[in-house]
Amino acid sequence: MEGDSSLHLRVFDLNCWGIRYLSKRRQERVELIGDVLRREGFDLVLLQEVWSEQDYNNLKGKLGGCYPFCHYFRSGVIGSGLCIFSRFPILDTLLYQYSLNGYPYMLQHGDWFCGKSVGLVVIKISGILFNVYITHLHAEYCREKDAYLPHRLVQAWELAQFIRHTSKAADVVLLGGDLNMHPEDVGIRLLRGWTGLQDAFVEATHFEGCEDGCTLIPKNCFTDKAELLPFPLGIRIDYILYKAISSFTVKCKELKTTMGTAPGTDIPFSDHEAVMATLHIKKQGQAAGDTLATAEPVMADVVTEAQTEVGVGLQAAQRQRYSTGRMAVLALLLLLVQATAALGTLVGLSTEQPFPKLSFSLLTFAAIGILLLATSLHLFHITEVKMLQGTEEQMRMALRALQERP
Amino acid sequence: MEGDSSLHLRVFDLNCWGIRYLSKRRQERVELIGDVLRREGFDLVLLQEVWSEQDYNNLKGKLGGCYPFCHYFRSGVIGSGLCIFSRFPILDTLLYQYSLNGYPYMLQHGDWFCGKSVGLVVIKISGILFNVYITHLHAEYCREKDAYLPHRLVQAWELAQFIRHTSKAADVVLLGGDLNMHPEDVGIRLLRGWTGLQDAFVEATHFEGCEDGCTLIPKNCFTDKAELLPFPLGIRIDYILYKAISSFTVKCKELKTTMGTAPGTDIPFSDHEAVMATLHIKKQGQAAGDTLATAEPVMADVVTEAQTEVGVGLQAAQRQRYSTGRMAVLALLLLLVQATAALGTLVGLSTEQPFPKLSFSLLTFAAIGILLLATSLHLFHITEVKMLQGTEEQMRMALRALQERP
Numbered sequence: 098m099e100g101d102s103s104l105h106l107r108v109f110d111l112n113c114w115g116i117r118y119l120s121k122r123r124q125e126r127v128e129l130i131g132d133v134l135r136r137e138g139f140d141l142v143l144l145q146e147v148w149s150e151q152d153y154n155n156l157k158g159k160l161g162g163c164y165p166f167c168h169y170f171r172s173g174v175i176g177s178g179l180c181i182f183s184r185f186p187i188l189d190t191l192l193y194q195y196s197l198n199g200y201p202y203m204l205q206h207g208d209w210f211c212g213k214s215v216g217l218v219v220i221k222i223s224g225i226l227f228n229v230y231i232t233h234l235h236a237e238y239c240r241e242k243d244a245y246l247p248h249r250l251v252q253a254w255e256l257a258q259f260i261r262h263t264s265k266a267a268d269v270v271l272l273g274g275d276l277n278m279h280p281e282d283v284g285i286r287l288l289r290g291w292t293g294l295q296d297a298f299v300e301a302t303h304f305e306g307c308e309d310g311c312t313l314i315p316k317n318c319f320t321d322k323a324e325l326l327p328f329p330l331g332i333r334i335d336y337i338l339y340k341a342i343s344s345f346t347v348k349c350k351e352l353k354t355t356m357g358t359a360p361g362t363d364i365p366f367s368d369h370e371a372v373m374a375t376l377h378i379k380k381q382g383q384a385a386g387d388t389l390a391t392a393e394p395v396m397a398d399v400v401t402e403a404q405t406e407v408g409v410g411l412q413a414a415q416r417q418r419y420s421t422g423r424m425a426v427l428a429l430l431l432l433l434v435q436a437t438a439a440l441g442t443l444v445g446l447s448t449e450q451p452f453p454k455l456s457f458s459l460l461t462f463a464a465i466g467i468l469l470l471a472t473s474l475h476l477f478h479i480t481e482v483k484m485l486q487g488t489e490e491q492m493r494m495a496l497r498a499l500q501e502r503p
Numbered sequence: 504m505e506g507d508s509s510l511h512l513r514v515f516d517l518n519c520w521g522i523r524y525l526s527k528r529r530q531e532r533v534e535l536i537g538d539v540l541r542r543e544g545f546d547l548v549l550l551q552e553v554w555s556e557q558d559y560n561n562l563k564g565k566l567g568g569c570y571p572f573c574h575y576f577r578s579g580v581i582g583s584g585l586c587i588f589s590r591f592p593i594l595d596t597l598l599y600q601y602s603l604n605g606y607p608y609m610l611q612h613g614d615w616f617c618g619k620s621v622g623l624v625v626i627k628i629s630g631i632l633f634n635v636y637i638t639h640l641h642a643e644y645c646r647e648k649d650a651y652l653p654h655r656l657v658q659a660w661e662l663a664q665f666i667r668h669t670s671k672a673a674d675v676v677l678l679g680g681d682l683n684m685h686p687e688d689v690g691i692r693l694l695r696g697w698t699g700l701q702d703a704f705v706e707a708t709h710f711e712g713c714e715d716g717c718t719l720i721p722k723n724c725f726t727d728k729a730e731l732l733p734f735p736l737g738i739r740i741d742y743i744l745y746k747a748i749s750s751f752t753v754k755c756k757e758l759k760t761t762m763g764t765a766p767g768t769d770i771p772f773s774d775h776e777a778v779m780a781t782l783h784i785k786k787q788g789q790a791a792g793d794t795l796a797t798a799e800p801v802m803a804d805v806v807t808e809a810q811t812e813v814g815v816g817l818q819a820a821q822r823q824r825y826s827t828g829r830m831a832v833l834a835l836l837l838l839l840v841q842a843t844a845a846l847g848t849l850v851g852l853s854t855e856q857p858f859p860k861l862s863f864s865l866l867t868f869a870a871i872g873i874l875l876l877a878t879s880l881h882l883f884h885i886t887e888v889k890m891l892q893g894t895e896e897q898m899r900m901a902l903r904a905l906q907e908r909p
Contacts, residue, residue: 171893172602174882188904190897191668194602196578212886217668262597262623265672455861462868476580480618487577491596498594 102380104223105350109139110273110337112233112312112369113146114319115178121319122364127152129359130366131159134182138163139373140222142182143273145233146367148211153180170231173212179231179274181218189219193259196484197248199235201477208235208245215256217263225345225378228267232256232274234284240327247410249277250403251488253284257291258491268345269378270294272338275369280333287403290396291495294338297349297374306354309333312370316357319368337374344381351375397499404492411485418478425471431464508786510629511756515545516679516743518639518718518775519552520725521584527725528770533558535765536772537565540588544569545779546628548588549679551639552773554617559586576637579618585637585680587624595625599665602890603654605641607883614641614651621662623669631751631784634673638662638680640690646733653816655683656809657894659690663697664897674751675784676700678744681775686739693809696802697901700744703755703780712760715739718776722763725774743780750787757781803905810898817891824884831877837870 113130114120134142134156142164147153153169160167164182170192171177177192193215199208215232234256235249243249253276264270272294278284280296289296298310307314311331315322325331341347353373359366435457519536520526540548540562548570553559559575566573570588576598577583583598599621605614621638640662641655649655659682670676678700684690686702695702704716713720713736720737721728731737747753759779765772841863 171889171896172886173889174885176889187900189664189668190900191664192602192893193599196598196600210882212889258595258597262595262669455864458861458865458868462864466872476616479580480578483577483579483582483618487598490577494593494596 104225104378106141106222106376106378107137107139108141108143108271108273108337108374108376109134109137109371110143110335110373111145111366111371112275112335113144113152114367114369115147115149115152117149120368123149123152126364126366127155129362129364131156133359133366134160135163138184140184141220141229141271143229143231144180144182145231145275146178147180148176148178150176156180156182168216168218170214170216172214174210175207175212177212177214177216178233179214179216181216181229181231183218183220183229185220185222187218187220191217191263193217193255195234195252195255196487197251197481199245199248202474206236206238213252215259217259219267226266226268228260228264228270230256230260230270230272230274232272232276234275234277237277244413247407247413247485250284250287250406250410251484253278253288254291254403254407254488254492257288260292260294264342268341268343269347270340270342271376273336273372275335277334283399283402283406285336286399289338290399292340294340295347295349297337297339297352297372297376298333301349301352301374303351304353306352307331307356307370310352310354310372312354312372313368314357314370317365317368317370318357319365335369335372337372339376341378346379346381348377348379349374350377393499393502397496400492400496400499404489404496407485407489407492411482411489414478414481414485418475418482421471421475421478425468425475428464428468428471432461432468435461435464510631510784512547512628512782512784513543513545514547514549514677514679514743514780514782515540515543515777516549516741516779517551517772517777518681518741519550519558520773520775521553521555521558523555526774529555529558532770532772533561535768535770537562539765539767539772540566541569544590546590547626547635547677549635549637550586550588551637551681552584553586554581554584556582562586562588574622574624576620576622578620580616581613581618583618583620583622584639585620585622587622587635587637589624589626589635591626591628593624593626597623597669599623599661601640601658601661602893603657603887605651605654608880612642612644619658621665623665625673632672632674634666634670634676636662636666636676636678636680638678638682640681640683642683650819653813653819653891656690656693656812656816657890659684659694660697660809660813660894660898663694666698666700670748674747674749675753676746676748677782679742679778681741683740689805689808689812691742692805695744696805698746700746701753701755703743703745703758703778703782704739707755707758707780709757710759712758713737713762713776716758716760716778718760718778719774720763720776723771723774723776724763725771741775741778743778745782747784752785752787754783754785755780756783799905799908803902806898806902806905810895810902813891813895813898817888817895820884820887820891824881824888827877827881827884831874831881834870834874834877838867838874841867841870 115123157167160182164184166183166187168181168187168190170179172194195213198213201209215230218229220227234252235245237243308330310333312333312335314331315325339347354370563573566588572589572593574587574596576585578600601619604619607615621636624635626633640658641651643649715736716739717737718739718741721731745753760776
């Protein structure tokens with residue numbers, strides 16, 4: 098760090114792949130992450146997928162001397178997995194949980210249970226107010242037929258809106274995390290364009306690391322090679338983004354990624370590569386103002402593209418809402434027929450019971466089960482439709498605002 | 504409205520009691536609300552419990568001429584019920600859904616299904632930037648033994664934090680809504696103290712309406728008289744709160760409430776009374792700055808009191824988490840015993856089936872049902888524990904900040 102008007106900030110970002118009982122060599126890797134972080138002494142450390150609070154506490158214990166301030170963002174059944182370690186005091190925090198995050202019945206994917214969120218911590222360093230955001234968006238399990246794209250776009254939009262609305266008093270905004278989107282994806286263009294955030298990889302004066310800045314690479318022994326087949330170099334889905342709001346400028350002096358193994362070892366930190374940025378923050382005479390990063394007409398196209406995808410998701414959600422509703426009604430009708438038959442037998446209208454007792458009971462239980470399940474799903478899809486409609490409307494409002502700008 | 508540096512703003516706030524099929528004379532009252540709003544020509548109208556989107560659309564159609572700008576906040580299964588009508592353009596919106604909001608199994612109360620939220624709309628009037636917040640917190644069903652107090656306190660805290668973090672660029676902050684808290688309740692003191700918001704009823708130069716500003720009164724023909732027995736005058740749970748952030752002052756010139764019937768009719772708008780404020784906003788030389796409304800030591804006491812209540816809720820949630828977990832394990836064990844018995848019969852180890860087929864199947868279905876139910880509840884209570892812990896920690900951080908202030 099230099100005088101009052103200039104500051105070098107070293108930021109570390111990593112998706113830790115810390116799924117209890119599932120992630121390979123988890124405890125060993127958490128130890129390793131702690132060792133390297135202690136040795137390297139960054140200013141800010143942004144970690145995702147620290148699902149186990151025990152892992153967080155171990156890191157906290159180990160890093161207490163070097164990073165005396167930290168925060169763990171709790172949400173959802175499993176947790177948000179997000180945490181921050183900082184050399185500088187954390188003044189305030191806020192958590193915003195995304196309104197859509199996959200489906201509870203997609204147990205094999207599990208995103209729904211994580212309560213994916215964006216966490217904000219406010220930090221003051223040498224008189225400069227930083228709003229630091231950390232997030233992890235819904236994973237992409239199949240790029241060709243990505244059923245989660247509308248949800249991820251809702252998340253990207255909510256992330257952008259949350260940053261815009263909460264960062265107005267900040268001098269500098271930082272966002273780090275696993276966005277689960279490639280650099281050219283509509284969600285990234287939406288987020289960057291709507292917030293004015295710059296991509297540290299694109300802006301870096303000096304870069305050292307995987308080709309194209311990739312953070313999920315075939316060379317890493319923990320990655321799924323089949324998934325990366327269409328991308329021989331790997332993909333870039335972990336980002337450090339930044340912007341100055343008031344009378345400061347931010348430049349990325351250096352960006353590094355790990356390259357398949359942690360520094361000085363033969364095992365990786367995680368299945369993701371770490372991203373490490375050195376930012377140079379400098380006071381300038383004039384306030385930067387809150388401008389879009391993308392020209393209005395281009396931005397309008399991006400919002401329209403995102404809105405179309407959200408619209409596709411909305412149609413699918415409406416179909417699901419309908420089919421689960423119909424299923425619930427059919428199960429209810431079946432139950433009513435059974436109740437009528439049972440009642441008929443009881444009052445002696447029918448001499449014989451229409452079914453053997455066992456089949457009758459099994460059928461009743463099946464109908465009750467289907468009724469409960471279909472009703473729960475129907476309620477879920479009602480909410481999904483509402484949130485997609487809400488996002489579509491917000492995007493429409495944004496488009497109007499863009500078109501009305503002089 | 505006067506010159507550039509002074510503005511009179513007329514704000515209308517009402518909980519509309521618009522529950523489809525349940526609220527009495529709903530459509531007639533919505534018509535009436537629309538008629539009066541059109542006639543009176545307020546600047547801003549904040550409505551809660553507009554659960555039916557059809558009702559919102561009817562109001563929108565009717566009020567289009569007088570209030571050309573409006574927004575409906577969608578969330579949850581039933582909806583947030585929140586909407587805003589404005590004479591001035593709405594520049595931006597954001598919705599924050601509270602992380603806790605009652606229990607899905609409390610069907611008779613239903614709050615969980617509403618997705619209770621705070622909505623923000625940004626409006627510029629005569630060059631003054633307004634952040635207008637609208638909300639509706641969890642209802643209080645039994646004041647003596649209020650099981651929802653911890654959840655309502657989490658909501659009050661999240662509301663305060665959301666307002667603090669999103670309002671930093673605003674000139675004036677307005678909050679209207681049904682807070683379901685009496686003026687002296689800890690949640691109101693927490694919200695007001697932590698945000699610096701002032702209570703229009705307390706500050707009003709001129710007041711006209713129900714005694715003590717009550718908004719739920721025995722005189723209203725739709726209120727539950729038994730519930731209001733301990734409060735012969737009624738209770739005040741609907742508020743208009745405000746503060747100036749930058750170089751403006753806000754004064755409440757006049758506050759009115761309806762008194763059991765809508766103006767010029769013999770039926771009420773709702774089971775709640777409407778609150779109508781005339782605010783006078785004036786430019787002053789100096790910026791107001793972001794200060795607490797309550798002195799630090801008093802504020803620390805309020806946060807401590809709130810934290811204690813959240814702690815009580817946390818203990819209850821932990822007990823529920825434990826007992827639902829135990830129930831799930833017991834159901835699983837029962838299923839395992841049954842599976843063993845069934846397997847034993849199948850491979851011929853036991854000559855006779857231990858139970859008659861029908862009882863055996865019924866028991867199996869009951870065990871499966873209990874397992875599913877207990878597991879769902881267990882997951883729910885895990886989330887509840889996490890959110891209560893998160894809030895407790897944020898409050899601890901706030902206390903530290905309060906104690907460290909010079």
